[in-house]
Amino acid sequence: MDLSELKNLDLNDLVAKLKKSEIFKDKKTLAKIGIFLGAFLLSIIIYYSLVSPILAQQRQQIAQMEQNILEINDLNMQIEDTLFQSSELKPKYFKNSVLFHSKEEVEDLYQSISNFALANGLSIVNIKKGEPKAIRGDLSMIADDNGNNDDSSENYDDGSGEEGGDILYYKIPVDYEIKGSFLGYLKFRRELSKSLKVINFDKEEVVALTQPQGQILSKGTISIVGLPNEYN
Structure with missing residues (x-):
């Protein structure tokens, strides 16, 4: 079938041909198709109603976790800097605290x-x-x-x-x-x-x-x- 024949195709004729085909005459095949389509629709409904919100929440939690890790690393750097400064001040403090009254x-x-x-x-x-x-x-x-x-x-x-x-x-x-x-x-x-x-x-x-x-x-x-x- 070329494009010219596809343009001239009548939708009613197509439906009529499908009804006359062997597929629609076989009830078992129709049941399988119905089960497949129903399962497909049900899986879509389950995904968007249950799975998708959970995944979105997990993505949000992962982003928050990454932000917390960055903040923790920043705090660790500040702590190390403070400890370094205190280690420099400790000898002076000890010297003064022992010497002066x-x-x-x-x-x-x-x-x-x-x-x-x-x-x-x-x-x-x-x-x-x-x-x-x-x-x-x-x-x-x-x-x-x-x-x-x-x-x-x-x-x-x-x-x-x-x-x-x-x-x-x-x-x-x-x-x-x-x-x-x-x-x-x-x-x-x-x-x-x-x-x-x-x-x-x-x-x-x-x-x-x-x-x-x-x-x-x-x-x-x-x-x-x-x-x-x-x-x-």
Whole structure:
């Protein structure tokens, strides 16, 4: 059949020919065709009513999951950056936290001295905090993290204003007189030197007492370091 015959084809004739064909006379074949078409339509209905919404939801969940993974990776990078920065700051913080004393920690030092003395059978004759002394110098001359420095010219404040340079820190002297056994004093000194904060023994004089025998009197000066903003 060519195109010219197809144009002249009558639809009614086509239907009539199909009705006369053997296919439509065989009821089993018609039943199979009907079952096939029904199954095909049913599968389409099931797909668009049940499967398609589930697939759309899964695609949406996958897109959300991918977005969450990107955000998690970004947060991990921020955490790594924060940890790196904190690792750089930790040595500086540890150095300052061990070296410097706040005003409250200076008051706690008095209590620690009393506790150590009492624990080792000593008695405190006198304890007095001196005036904080400003240690001045050039901030740019302070040693860097690699230990490199030039001339760290530090000077006590002589009361002449800013002549000595910037205030680097304050040195707080504490004078004490302690009496008791020499062994107890050695234990006291050892306990004090094991404090978490740095304590410097600037001056120390130990004399043996004639009365009572076996007792000593220790006169000394220890010093601690305070931050500038705590003692300005």
